[in-house]
Amino acid sequence: MGHNVGVTAAPTRPSRARRVRAVLARALDDAQLARPRLALGSLLLLCVMILVGSLLPVPYVIERPGPAIDVLGDYQDEEILVIDGAQTHETDGALMMTTVSVDGGPGYRVTPVEVVAAWFDRTKMVLPREAVFPEGQTREETTLTNTAAMSTSQQGAVAVALDELGIDHEQVVMIAGVEEGGAAEGTLEGGDVIVSVDGEAASGVEAYRELIRAVPEGEPIPMTVRRDGTEIELEVPTAEVDGASMMGVVLAEGYEFPMDVDIAVGDIGGPSAGMIFSLSVYDELTPGALTGGHRIAGTGTIATDGTVGPIGGIRQKMVGAAESDAEFFLAPSQNCDEVVGYAPDDLDVVAVSTFEEALDATETIAGTGSTEGLPTCEDVNSK
Numbered sequence: 001m002g003h004n005v006g007v008t009a010a011p012t013r014p015s016r017a018r019r020v021r022a023v024l025a026r027a028l029d030d031a032q033l034a035r036p037r038l039a040l041g042s043l044l045l046l047c048v049m050i051l052v053g054s055l056l057p058v059p060y061v062i063e064r065p066g067p068a069i070d071v072l073g074d075y076q077d078e079e080i081l082v083i084d085g086a087q088t089h090e091t092d093g094a095l096m097m098t099t100v101s102v103d104g105g106p107g108y109r110v111t112p113v114e115v116v117a118a119w120f121d122r123t124k125m126v127l128p129r130e131a132v133f134p135e136g137q138t139r140e141e142t143t144l145t146n147t148a149a150m151s152t153s154q155q156g157a158v159a160v161a162l163d164e165l166g167i168d169h170e171q172v173v174m175i176a177g178v179e180e181g182g183a184a185e186g187t188l189e190g191g192d193v194i195v196s197v198d199g200e201a202a203s204g205v206e207a208y209r210e211l212i213r214a215v216p217e218g219e220p221i222p223m224t225v226r227r228d229g230t231e232i233e234l235e236v237p238t239a240e241v242d243g244a245s246m247m248g249v250v251l252a253e254g255y256e257f258p259m260d261v262d263i264a265v266g267d268i269g270g271p272s273a274g275m276i277f278s279l280s281v282y283d284e285l286t287p288g289a290l291t292g293g294h295r296i297a298g299t300g301t302i303a304t305d306g307t308v309g310p311i312g313g314i315r316q317k318m319v320g321a322a323e324s325d326a327e328f329f330l331a332p333s334q335n336c337d338e339v340v341g342y343a344p345d346d347l348d349v350v351a352v353s354t355f356e357e358a359l360d361a362t363e364t365i366a367g368t369g370s371t372e373g374l375p376t377c378e379d380v381n382s383k
Helices: 016-055 110-121 139-165 207-214 276-282 313-324 331-340 356-366 377-382
Strands: 060-070 081-084 094-103 125-128 172-178 193-197 221-227 230-235 239-241 244-248 250-256 260-263 295-298 328-330 348-352
Touching: 060 313, 081 276, 094 276, 094 313, 094 356, 110 125, 139 172, 139 250, 139 260, 139 276, 139 356, 172 193, 193 207, 193 250, 207 250, 221 331, 244 313, 276 295, 276 328, 276 356, 295 356, 313 328, 313 331, 328 331, 328 356, 331 348, 331 377
Parallel strands: 094 295, 295 328, 328 348
Antiparallel strands: 060 094, 060 125, 081 260, 172 250, 193 221, 221 230, 239 244
16 A cells, blocks of 8 residues: 655755854843843842942041030939029029030941931031041040040039139049049049048149059059048059059049039030039029020130130030020130021020120120120121
8 A cells, every 4th residue: 555655855954144143143132131130130239239338337427406405404304503502592594505416426326328418407517536536535435534524614614603703612633534334433433532642642633643653553542532521531443554553533623612513414524514504603693693584505615714715516506505495695706717607597696705704795685685785706707
């Protein structure tokens, strides 16, 4: 039986040129398929890099307005200025110390995003960290430095006010601050007055440092201090730091007054409230309201001769004062270059260089309700 069988011609082999074109076409199709995946992967990688970069710490600090606090009132549910052992008088109005909050200090970091945002905010200032905090300074050391500066500032401020009132007081050497976790913590306290070291009395901070250095390394330091009017004999522990025995305290010039003056401002540190502290003590020890009922803010260090010194962050302090409804602001004359053009519209600024000028400005505001006739920063800058 026969079968019908179909016969097909053998296929013709493509030419070399056609084969090359086919390979190129397939490669192009594959690349077009891979391109969206590559682009998406690159975009995701870029986003991750940006996110990580934005969260990395940078060596800057950001200064921003802190609270303005009425020294004649309360802070954190505690009366700020308490004077015992002398007649005090009712007052009115407000004498406001101003503060700056600093982001990015030792133990804390700011990110590039925060720095860029601060650059575009007139109420904030960006500074290199080393311009505010010494390189290598720890959080504990920063706290100790600020605490000691606040303590000595308060002591000097009280002394200036009492000098103005003709009230005598005695100069001493005191423990201005004790480092958290330091060797002397729990033995010495801030405010202790040094009576003797290893049985010897001295005059001045450096003289007591010499007596302390004379104690053999590694041994406790015998000290007599006066605390709340009572003399106490102590054996102060030390720790070896860079080959030397250290107590972890700050010694400073201080005073013993014929009355107890306590100024409590929580964990706020630094010396810049000295002038306002002096005015507040003077106000409470004299009849009537020194402010005339007005809300007066200010800043400035105070020296024992009554000189008002410059401070940092005055632009942020003026903003903080205005936000706390201050009407007037007393600014150190040496800060006037930073004041002009930056004072809030509703804040009248007076330039002062001494306690006498600050007192005169406050009394003028109390009597007239204005700053007319008082020196402004524009006046100071024009000289």
